[in-house]
Amino acid sequence: MPLLNNRRAVLILAALIVALNGFFPALWILFTSFKTEAELMRVPITILPAAPTIENYIRVFVDQPILRFLFNSVVVAVLSTLLCVFVSALAAYALVRMRIPMAGLILSVLLAIAMFPLVSIMVPLFQVMRDLGLLNTWWALVFPHAVLSMPVCILVLISFFQDIPRDLENAAMIDGCTRLGALWHVVIPLTAPGVFTAGILAFVNSWDEFLLALTLSPRVASRTLPVGITLYQGEFSFPWPIISAALVVAIVPICIVIALFQERVVSGLTSGGMKG
Amino acid sequence: MSTIRHRLTPLEKADRRLGFAMLAPAFLLLSAVVLYPIIDLIRTSFTFLHLAQPWMGNPFVGFENYARALGDGRFHEAVWHTVLYIVVTVPGAVVLGLGLALLANKPFTIKWPVRLGLLLPWALPLVFSGMIFRWFFEYNQGIANAIVRGLGFQPLNWLSDPNLAFFTICLAIIWKSSSFVALVLLAGLQTIPRSYYEAAEVDGASDWQQFREITLPMLRPAIFVALIFRTITAIQTFDIPYAMTNGGPGNSTETLAMYIHKTTVDFLDIGYGSALAVLMFIVSAVITTGYLKYTRRDPGRH
DSSP, X not given: OHHHHHHHHHHHHHHHHHHHHHHHHHHHHHHHHTSOHHHHTOSSXXXXXXXXXXXXXXXXXXXXXXXXXXXXXXXXXXXXXXXXXXXHHHHHHHHHHSOOTTHHHHHHHHHHHHTSOGGGGHHHHHHHHHHTTOTTSTHHHHHHHHHHHHHHHHHHHHHHHTTSOHHHHHHHHHTTOOHHHHIIIIIHHHTHHHHHHHHHHHHHHHHHOOHHHHHHOOSGGGOOHHHHHXXXXXXXXXXXXXXXXXXXXXXXXXXXXXXXXXXXHHHHHHHHHHTO | OTTSOOSOOHHHHHHHHHHHHHHHHHHHHHIIIIIXXXXXXXXXXXXXXXXXXXXXXXXXXXXXXXHHHHTOHHHHHHHHHHHHHHHHHHHHHHHHHHHHHHHHTSOOSSOHHHHHHHHHHHHSOHHHHHXXXXXXXXXXXXXXXXXXXXXXXXXXXXXXXXXHHHHHHHXXXXXXXXXXXXXXXXXXXXXXXXXXXXXXXXXXXXXHHHIXXXXXXXXXXXXXXXXXXXXXXXXXXXXHHHHHTXXXXXXXXXXXXXXXXXXXXXXXXXXXXXXXXXHHHHHHHHHHHHHHHHHHHSOOOO
16 A cells, blocks of 8 residues: 555654754764764764774763762752742642632732843842852752742643642541641642642753853852853863763753653643643 | 622631742742842942942942943844844744644654654753754864765855854754744644544645644644743843854854843943843843733634
8 A cells, every 4th residue: 555655654754854853963962972083083074983982981070070060960950849849839729729819910920020031130149149158059059940940830730730629628628637738638649740740840941051050150069060061172172072972971861851751741841831 | 700709708818818828938039039139130230330340339320331231332232133033043943843843743653752852952951052053063073064065065164154153053042942842832733623634634625725724823822822932032042152152253143141141240340231131121021021912912713
């Protein structure tokens, strides 16, 4: 049946285009990371490494304290995610359930403030963190990163909380639960997928953030990966194989996270986005 | 809904009080990270504050910083570049994103390669995307010039020619941001009932007609959402040009956010930088509300 084959060919072609568009840049630095500087000079260029070497990866760990950066990124991302989800869950639940007057207006105000371009308030933010003695600590990034993800977290959580029937909480409260007890023991477990989704989005946002990290936490001890990776380039030299290897090391963790939770991420992005 | 009820029961009143308490942490966080800095920013923008000239103190100078911005050619250029980036990359990302979403909406049996192909650019930090594209367009060893040479042409100055550098950066931004657009549009596509297309097919409509008469109109709300989100982030463009050219050559690819960053962090001219930041905030607020108004006027559904 030629028609069916045709259909299949179109399908495979479509999948190939989308996948290649997404994967190619990452694949290309993966290939580059196993090449030597000498191989990069070759004309015509090679695609796969001719003589794969792990020298670049050794340099990545020797030249800069990349494990330190990795650790800082993980800590900042985890702490800001916890803070963001905690604060957003309380706010979202209050707006959905607590008979707050003008909840819609309050939500708009909340979103408008949280979506304020942080770039433009970087200097006063720097001064706030300095006055609080938080510069060059994880906390200088934890608080702003939590704000960064608040809009999407609140929107995702609201859409999940709205689907929980009121009666369930009322039953729990008749059984002697407090309001917050009902939230913790009944609502959160039932909306675990939503809470989880909000958490992943907050995690990725924090992991990717660059400008605040560059400004508020520039010292080595608290530097995060995106800032740390830019250090492998010299003032005038670009050791591309080493930079590529560093990028691979930095990208792998986030790739694992999105590969494991791809469906959650997609549903979260779209539900948060569509209601925005 | 609650207007029908005449009186709140004591339990409901307690609920409401607890509700406000539950909103408090969010507003507290926003006050410390956003609201207080905004107030401080506005105050500083009316003063002279230069960290390299500490003996000058922090005197009130009225609108002097704003007047300076009016006559600052580099500021005008940065604004112009930012507008160009928005005008080129927002529609660009929506077109590429729509293409990717249409391809990804096909009935695949194995879904993960396509889904990951859409997610990976989204999850990649902006600054990494910038670095990777810088590597693609590297003059001697980059893959772009390898292709150009392979086709028998002279290699191009992708990142050192001012106009070409702008174009190259736009490519990187479009690639990076199209994946988010594609994910939003894909969700929109999946809400269109199959029966519409089946009916159209029975009537003999071509693929193009189906796209124009069914897909595009049904997708309009999703496209608007994508446009708004993309525009709001495009106003703050920083990471990708920073990683690819650091605003160069000269300052031909410098954005408003980059100029503010340089003015304050590199030149330590805090007072003036604050005025620029206030201006940026006003511009972004105008664009955002303009967009929101436009979408509200447009019902988006038939």
